[in-house]
Amino acid sequence: MGSFVQFFLDESRQKVHGVLFLSTVSTQSLVIVWKAAFGDSSLYRLVAPWAILLGVAFYFVSFFLIMRRYWRDGGDFDLDRDWFNTNCITHGAMSITGLASTVCGVVPPMLTLAIWLWAISWFFLIEAVEFARAVKRISLYGLAQGLLVYDPTQWSRNFTFGMLYAFTRNFDLSQSVANPFLLAFRQVFLDSLAWVVLVFLLVEIYVFFRDRLAPAPVVAEAGN
Template structure:
């Protein structure tokens, strides 16, 4: 039985919830013309309220020495702090999109977020060193790529609010995120290629979708900065698209195996906070493709395909998001029911 204290704790990866819903409000929602601006504003305010609750709880836990030591002492789980940085970055972009008058206040928030990102970078350097010492001793997965996601999320906001920033700063930050991606992906490959025996059902977590999601946000950072040519970005987009198909094909195989072994409910309809990472990566690929598609600088032979793809992908992003919200609500309802029973007994 869970104690009341444990029930009040929030998962350190909860920043992914803000990332997933935020990227939908930032990009994919525009595909649904029947959603008026006022409705989008209301949803944005609701997200801001949810974010305030989540980050208040995360900060409270971070101030607790025992929780802080527990998080930082484990190399792989420590990377979930990247979801805190990326969540604030995405939320800041949403706030500026729907409430441009708040841009000054948002800049202040992003100043603190940038400082948090710098602290997270220091943690990433240390934790990557620890992982590289014994890569097969840890169950490394896609969460380590949040180092890339956090970095590129900050760059995207910088580009949007500070268009006069030196190009060298943008190139340096994007390169740092890409460097972390290469290290993280190499560690993941070593973990699955040379590590302990593993199974797709038990040892392939939802966070592995960040393998393509981290590249999507890197692509968005690049096209937002217009740092590379249209031809290079066309090839880059193709690489991300192929990775997305490959990773999600593995996910479908995994889902089928889990259903056969555990049944429908436990196999795929049981909520876990890591599932939000898929919603974020799907939404980020939409944002990357949309931004590239709308910028004449990146006009290429895939333009007609992107036009049709974006219509279909917007629905996929929204349907997966609705499904995840349903699992989330169902999970919280079960928790509330169990609390009620405990009070009665």
């Protein structure tokens, strides 16, 4: 909580990015773990909705701070310099919120549907930005240096894609909507996303080992 206050008050607000959403991710992770530990006990069913609500509060505070940062950047925004891998947690944090809502069994299906639609919408928006950034980086640095340079924050993308898949797979859309288009879209999206998750995971593993197994640069000793 202190960190959020700090981001509102001082210059650190200029450095915020998607990592803020980890406050939501950690809170909703507890809801899922508690389900495995306590099942459908009355205590769990009492606590889970409030924990999910706390995670949602963290989410929208983080969302506001990040949107404010980019709004104030305005014309100074540079897609390569100012966009972060962790921004994909914008949809990943809401996906794990939806998964927690589905798992706990006490959130109304219509609210879970709203969470799913939010996560899906931001998935397409964020990944469109990611695609544009990838194109720009390739034009600036080439394929290898533009996309295949390892950074630990790249794993956040695997998490967010996997979490959206897990949420979509566990959410029974037919309980909240009878729209045939949405039902068909869910199935097509689920089938396609499974392959996307696998491909991105394999690519990230390749980039990781490419970085780790690359020979270290030789530094000449002074005087040689």
